[in-house]
Amino acid sequence: MKGILVIADGLGGRPTDYKGKTCLQAARTPHLDALAHRGATGLLDPVTPGVRPGSDVAHLSILGYDPYCEYPGRGVFEAAGAGLDVQSGDICFRTNFATVDEDFIVLDRRAGRIESGQDQLEAALQEIQLVSDPDVKILFRVSTEHRGALILRGEGLSANVSEADPHKKGKRVLEIHPLDNCIESRKTAKLLNELIEESHTKLKKIPFNVRREKSGKPPANILLPRGASSMPNLLSVNEKFGVRGCVIAGGALYRGIGKIVGLMPIQVEGATGGLDSNLNNKIKAALKALKTQDFVFIHMKGTDTAGHDHDAKAKISFIEKIDTAIGILDEKLDWEETHFAFTGDHCTPIDYGDHTAEPVPLLLAGPAVMSDDVDKLDEKSAQYGGLGRISGNVLPMLASLNNWLPKFGA
Amino acid sequence: MKGILVIADGLGGRPTDYKGKTCLQAARTPHLDALAHRGATGLLDPVTPGVRPGSDVAHLSILGYDPYCEYPGRGVFEAAGAGLDVQSGDICFRTNFATVDEDFIVLDRRAGRIESGQDQLEAALQEIQLVSDPDVKILFRVSTEHRGALILRGEGLSANVSEADPHKKGKRVLEIHPLDNCIESRKTAKLLNELIEESHTKLKKIPFNVRREKSGKPPANILLPRGASSMPNLLSVNEKFGVRGCVIAGGALYRGIGKIVGLMPIQVEGATGGLDSNLNNKIKAALKALKTQDFVFIHMKGTDTAGHDHDAKAKISFIEKIDTAIGILDEKLDWEETHFAFTGDHCTPIDYGDHTAEPVPLLLAGPAVMSDDVDKLDEKSAQYGGLGRISGNVLPMLASLNNWLPKFGA
Numbered sequence: 137m138k139g140i141l142v143i144a145d146g147l148g149g150r151p152t153d154y155k156g157k158t159c160l161q162a163a164r165t166p167h168l169d170a171l172a173h174r175g176a177t178g179l180l181d182p183v184t185p186g187v188r189p190g191s192d193v194a195h196l197s198i199l200g201y202d203p204y205c206e207y208p209g210r211g212v213f214e215a216a217g218a219g220l221d222v223q224s225g226d227i228c229f230r231t232n233f234a235t236v237d238e239d240f241i242v243l244d245r246r247a248g249r250i251e252s253g254q255d256q257l258e259a260a261l262q263e264i265q266l267v268s269d270p271d272v273k274i275l276f277r278v279s280t281e282h283r284g285a286l287i288l289r290g291e292g293l294s295a296n297v298s299e300a301d302p303h304k305k306g307k308r309v310l311e312i313h314p315l316d317n318c319i320e321s322r323k324t325a326k327l328l329n330e331l332i333e334e335s336h337t338k339l340k341k342i343p344f345n346v347r348r349e350k351s352g353k354p355p356a357n358i359l360l361p362r363g364a365s366s367m368p369n370l371l372s373v374n375e376k377f378g379v380r381g382c383v384i385a386g387g388a389l390y391r392g393i394g395k396i397v398g399l400m401p402i403q404v405e406g407a408t409g410g411l412d413s414n415l416n417n418k419i420k421a422a423l424k425a426l427k428t429q430d431f432v433f434i435h436m437k438g439t440d441t442a443g444h445d446h447d448a449k450a451k452i453s454f455i456e457k458i459d460t461a462i463g464i465l466d467e468k469l470d471w472e473e474t475h476f477a478f479t480g481d482h483c484t485p486i487d488y489g490d491h492t493a494e495p496v497p498l499l500l501a502g503p504a505v506m507s508d509d510v511d512k513l514d515e516k517s518a519q520y521g522g523l524g525r526i527s528g529n530v531l532p533m534l535a536s537l538n539n540w541l542p543k544f545g546a
Numbered sequence: 547m548k549g550i551l552v553i554a555d556g557l558g559g560r561p562t563d564y565k566g567k568t569c570l571q572a573a574r575t576p577h578l579d580a581l582a583h584r585g586a587t588g589l590l591d592p593v594t595p596g597v598r599p600g601s602d603v604a605h606l607s608i609l610g611y612d613p614y615c616e617y618p619g620r621g622v623f624e625a626a627g628a629g630l631d632v633q634s635g636d637i638c639f640r641t642n643f644a645t646v647d648e649d650f651i652v653l654d655r656r657a658g659r660i661e662s663g664q665d666q667l668e669a670a671l672q673e674i675q676l677v678s679d680p681d682v683k684i685l686f687r688v689s690t691e692h693r694g695a696l697i698l699r700g701e702g703l704s705a706n707v708s709e710a711d712p713h714k715k716g717k718r719v720l721e722i723h724p725l726d727n728c729i730e731s732r733k734t735a736k737l738l739n740e741l742i743e744e745s746h747t748k749l750k751k752i753p754f755n756v757r758r759e760k761s762g763k764p765p766a767n768i769l770l771p772r773g774a775s776s777m778p779n780l781l782s783v784n785e786k787f788g789v790r791g792c793v794i795a796g797g798a799l800y801r802g803i804g805k806i807v808g809l810m811p812i813q814v815e816g817a818t819g820g821l822d823s824n825l826n827n828k829i830k831a832a833l834k835a836l837k838t839q840d841f842v843f844i845h846m847k848g849t850d851t852a853g854h855d856h857d858a859k860a861k862i863s864f865i866e867k868i869d870t871a872i873g874i875l876d877e878k879l880d881w882e883e884t885h886f887a888f889t890g891d892h893c894t895p896i897d898y899g900d901h902t903a904e905p906v907p908l909l910l911a912g913p914a915v916m917s918d919d920v921d922k923l924d925e926k927s928a929q930y931g932g933l934g935r936i937s938g939n940v941l942p943m944l945a946s947l948n949n950w951l952p953k954f955g956a
Contacts, residue, residue, distance in 0.1 A: 176929075200596065504560045504895070506568070506904070506925050522926070524589060524935030532596030536903035543901060544593065545600025545613065546620040546773070 137538035138474040139379075139431045140422060140465070141531060143198065144458055145191060145390075146440030147480025148496035148515060152487045154448040159439075159486065160497065161514045162448075163455040167463035168478065168499065173511035175501030178523025180479050180530065181493075188493035191440070194481035195393045197528035199433075200535075201370060208396075209295065209365025210389075215285040217392025218277040222367050227293045227324060229286040230363040231276075232301065233257060233356035236336065240309040240358070242302055246282040247356035248348075254278035256344040257356055264334045268327050276359075279388050286361050288327060294320035299362035300332055309360065328361060335359035372398025373431065373531070377540040381431030384418050385409065390435040399433055411438040411454055415461035423468050430540075443484025451486065475502030475537040477530050478513070498523060498530065504537045547948035548884040549789075549841045550832060550875070551941060553608065554868055555601060555800075556850030557890025558906035558925060562897045564858040569849075569896065570907065571924040572858075573865040577873035578888065578909065583921035585911030588933025590889050590940065591903075598903040601850070604891035605803045607938035609843075610945075611780060618806075619705065619775025620799075625695035627802025628687040632777050637703045637734060639696040640773040641686075642711065643667060643766035646746065650719040650768070652712055656692040657766035658758075664688035666754040667766055674744045678737050686769075689798045696771050698737060704730035709772035710742055719770065738771060745769035782808025783841065783941070787950040791841030794828050796820065800845040809843055821848040821864055825871035833878050840950075843941075853894025861896065885912030885947040887940050888923070908933060908940065914947040 149158035181187070182194035183203055192213050193203040201207075211228035222228060233254075235244040250257075261276045272290035279285060296315040302308065312328045314321030336358045339345060345355035373381050375398070382402050383394025386409025391401045404421045406414030415436060422432040436458055442451035462478070469476065480496035497518035508522030526533075535541040559568035591597070592604035593613055602623050603613040611617075621638035632638060643664075645654040660667075671686045682700030689695060706725040712718065722738045724731030746768045749755060755765035783791050785808070792812050793804025796819025801811045814831045816824025825846060832842040846868055852861035872888070879886065890906035907928035918932030945951040 503562055504897075504902075504904075506561055506929070508926070508929050522929035524929070526595045526935065529594075529596035533903065536596065536598055539898045539900075539902070541596075541598040541903055543598050543600050545603025545617060 137540075138426050138470070139477075139534045139538050140426065140434070140469070140474060141432070141477045141534060142434045142436065142462070143195065144436045144439045144455070144478070144480050146443045146482060146484030146491065147455075148483030148494060149443070149451070150483070150485040150487065150492075150494070153485060154452065158515050159448055159451040160455055161516065163452045163459070165455065165459040165513060167459050167466055168513040169511060171462070171466060171476070171478070171501045172499055172513040172517070174507060175476075175499055175505050176508045176523050177510045177513060177518045177521030178498050179495035179518050179521070179525040180498035181495045181525065181527045182482050184527045185495070186493055188491055189482050190491065191481050192389060192393060195390065198479065198481060198530045199373075199397055200376070200529050200532040201397070206368055206370055208368040209363060211285070211295075211363040211365035212367050212396060213389050213392035214279070214363070215277075215287055215392065216395040217388030217390070218279040218285040220275050220277050220285055220287055222287065222396070223289065224367050224369055225289075226367045227288045227295050228365050228367065229361035231284045231286045231359050231361045233282045233284070234301070234358050234360050235354035235356065236309060236358045240336070242305055242307055242309060244354040245301065245303070245305065248354040249281045250356055251281070253344050256342060257339065258284075260338045260342050261335060261359065264331060264338060266327050266330050266334070268330050269323070272327055274331065282356065286359070288324065292320050293324045294318055295364040295366040296321045297325045297328060297364050299364070300328070301360040301362050309358065332359060332361070370397060374398050376542070377535045379430035379540055381433065382425050382429050383433045383435070384421055384425075385435035386413050387435065387437050390437070394433055409437045411441055411450060413438060415457055416464055419461045419465045423465065426474070439480070440484045443486060444489050446486050446489045448486045472503060475500065475504065475534050477534050479530060495525060498526070500533065500537070502537060547950075548836050548880070549887075549944045549948050550836065550844070550879070550884060551842070551887045551944060552844045552846065552872070553605065554849045554865070554888070554890050555845065555847045556853045556892060556894030556901065558893030558904060559853070559861070560893070560895040560897065560902075560904070563895055564862065568925050569858055569861040570865055571926065573862045573869070575865060575869040575923060577869045577876055578923040579921060581872070581876060581886070581888070581911045582909055582923040582927070584917060585886075585909055585915050586918045586933050587920045587923060587928045587931030588908050589905035589928050589931070589935040590908040591905045591935065591937045592892050594937045595905070595935075596903055598901055599892050600901065601891055602799060602803060605800070608889065608891060608940045609783075609803075609807055610786070610939050610942040611807070616778055616780055618778040619773060621695070621705075621773040621775035622777050622806060623799050623802035624689070624773070625687075625697055625802065626805040627798030627800070628689040628695035630685055630687050630695055630697055632697065632806065633699065634777050634779055635699075636777045637698045637705050638775055638777065639771035641694045641696050641769050641771045643692045643694070644711075644768050644770050645764035645766065646719060646768045650746070652715055652717055652719060654764040655711065655713070655715065658764040659691045660766055661691070663754050666752060667749065670748045670752050671745060671769060674741060674748060676737050676740050676744070678740050679733070682737055684741065692766065696769070698734065702730050703734045704728055705774040705776040706731045707735045707738060707774050709774070710738070711770040711772045719768065742769060742771070780807060784808050786952070787945045789840035789950055791843065792835050792839050793843045793845070794831055794835075795845035796823050797845065797847050800847070804843055819847045821851055821860060823848060825867055826874055829871045829875045833875065836884070849890070850894050853896060854899050856896050856899045858896045882913060885910065885914065885944050887944050889940060905935060908936070910943065910947070912947060
């Protein structure tokens with residue numbers, strides 16, 4: 137048996153979204169509704185009722201991990217998503233390039249949002265050797281604009297350190313300090329402070345920044361790490377369920393989450409992680425992947441982006457675009473051999489423009505699913521669904537339907 | 547007030563079971579349906595959604611124990627079920643008699659499945675004295691065929707040891723080793739290795755085996771322990787709820803679970819734990835027991851057996867046999883003074899032939915139960931039941947309906 141899980145980021149909404157309806161209620165979704173008719177629906181609390189999750193936490197929980205014990209922090213996902221090969225024990229950070237003056241006062245936290253040429257910044261950072269401990273390796277990768285990911289790899293390091301970014305223009309770059317008394321945290325803080333100083337020394341001189349200054353743009357002359365986290369020892373999807381899976385996601389964070397749980401990232405043409413993403417191509421890539429893989433996780437980001445932008449019409453339109461892609465899936469999928477799950481990782485209502493804790497609709501379909509009498513997929517219809525109201529763990533449920541799930545007890 | 551809980555093992559199924567229906571949907575169950583009409587129904591996740599439980603774990607959870615903290619492992623239940631008086635601190639094992647050659651190579655893991663005369667094996671084992679620590683007591687009891695249960699009782703023992711059974715013909719009996727560095731685990735491993743050697747020395751010479759060899763049957767010439775577990779400190783049903791209860795079950799495991807939580811086993815004529823079990827007699831015995839006891843737990847195994855055998859017709863037929871027995875219960879029970887619960891401990895769908903994580907129907911009836919609009923008991927009807935979808939803890943719910951449940955907080 138095969139499994140496919142589609143998560144539409146920030147799918148859920150509120151009746152305040154658009155003319156008394158949620159965006160999902162307002163959207164025309166004939167294909168999702170047809171699947172709701174054949175399958176079963178319910179309400180999913182990504183973590184548990186009353187918990188308002190970040191996307192990373194919500195995804196972990198939906199994939200069957202315990203976010204209270206197994207959440208490593210954002211840095212690990214960003215590093216993995218940026219394409220770095222994260223290993224157990226690595227200390228990972230999100231970073232941004234900023235513009236500072238000679239006294240380390242921040243003039244621009246994003247160095248004017250860099251459009252291109254970031255590889256030159258990457259190359260300059262790779263040259264840095266830390267004198268505090270020359271055995272500690274620095275791995276760095278630019279992701280988008282001023283953003284990047286950093287790994288410190290070596291013996292005796294800790295993620296329990298503060299951050300460098302003052303989050304305000306006109307403030308001095310913060311000195312990193314240990315957040316506990318361990319020798320590892322003190323050592324890591326010292327290494328990071330040295331790295332930040334060195335990044336300024338190196339970056340301010342490179343031709344890329346000289347040219348930027350000449351043309352009146354703020355130079356990317358310092359690296360600010362934050363969100364320290366260490367790679368946890370998570371059981372992979374393969375170790376848990378004995379199956380091979382892959383992840384299709386435009387956004388680096390979601391590719392990173394997939395990689396951390398052992399899913400192989402598949403690159404898809406036109407999959408941008410934005411509202412313009414080519415969802416049909418993602419579905420086609422998933423259908424192709426299912427010929428050799430057991431499980432595919434597809435992430436679609438636009439619903440969340442539109443919610444954060446308070447743009448109901450954009451969210452409705454993206455939901456309809458998802459529905460069209462699901463139509464292709466429905467037509468081509470081998471329904472005798474596959475179970476399908478569709479849900480969101482949280483609500484992103486239009487009025488608030490950020491994540492909320494209300495539950496999201498969940499849809500399961502396939503031969504072993506006990507169907508219910510609901511024939512529409514939205515926040516209201518799902519109240520009457522046969523799945524009831526459940527918390528996280530969608531992948532383990534899919535694994536059970538596919539007879540992959542290991543037994544607890546005898 | 548009195549309480550009665552009936553668990554039909556592996557009751558739940560999938561729409562793939564039989565002509566697009568689960569076995570429970572396909573079966574004629576007028577008496578269960580009448581109770582569903584008068585009472586309330588819902589979906590029960592034996593542990594939580596997306597957890598696929600063994601029968602032991604599922605029963606503990608349904609009886610109100612936390613399987614993550616209070617599950618002792620299989621050996622304890624087997625020992626208690628076999629009739630041994632398990633005490634706190636005992637190290638318990640499942641065992642089988644096997645046939646080995648002089649080099650301890652396993653020729654038959656089940657010694658040809660022994661039909662009778664196992665008491666002679668039991669007697670031979672009781673004579674063994676362990677020189678590694680003569681104060682450690684060996685308690686042994688045969689259960690069925692080649693199966694038995696072993697207890698090591700003494701100071702400084704641990705259940706954290708490996709097993710002896712190589713689970714394959716032609717392999718050597720495994721040396722037991724400690725699974726941690728504790729002195730208790732090392733001592734227990736040493737005692738077990740001595741016991742295994744001694745079992746061979748004793749058993750190969752007894753007349754029972756000499757006769758077996760003469761008639762061409764494989765001798766039961768070694769004892770192989772596995773599934774080490776230590777007796778936990780569980781609060782009994784009496785300690786939790788202040789009531790006296792009993793267990794009626796053909797299978798040793800289920801009697802064992804009952805005994806571990808303080809329920810008194812009642813022997814019933816014709817209660818075999820198989821498809822041929824006399825369920826009417828079990829119900830009659832329960833009705834009789836309720837005259838002096840507060841609570842009866844009845845276990846019915848055939849539904850699971852038929853599921854494991856991929857035999858839809860046998861499962862449907864056993865469900866109809868359960869329904870007939872429930873009809874007797876319904877007619878004779880003092881409904882003014884009793885609450886009744888009926889459920890399964892997990893699904894055993896016909897196609898898969900093993901446990902799955904999908905929820906099972908739950909039925910509650912009696913004077914304090916708020917009835918719902920459902921008038922049939924099956925996996926689909928229960929989606930609309932008034933109890934919603936809940937996780938484990940059926941006995942505490944019954945205890946509350948009976949006003950037995952202690953308060954949490956003041």
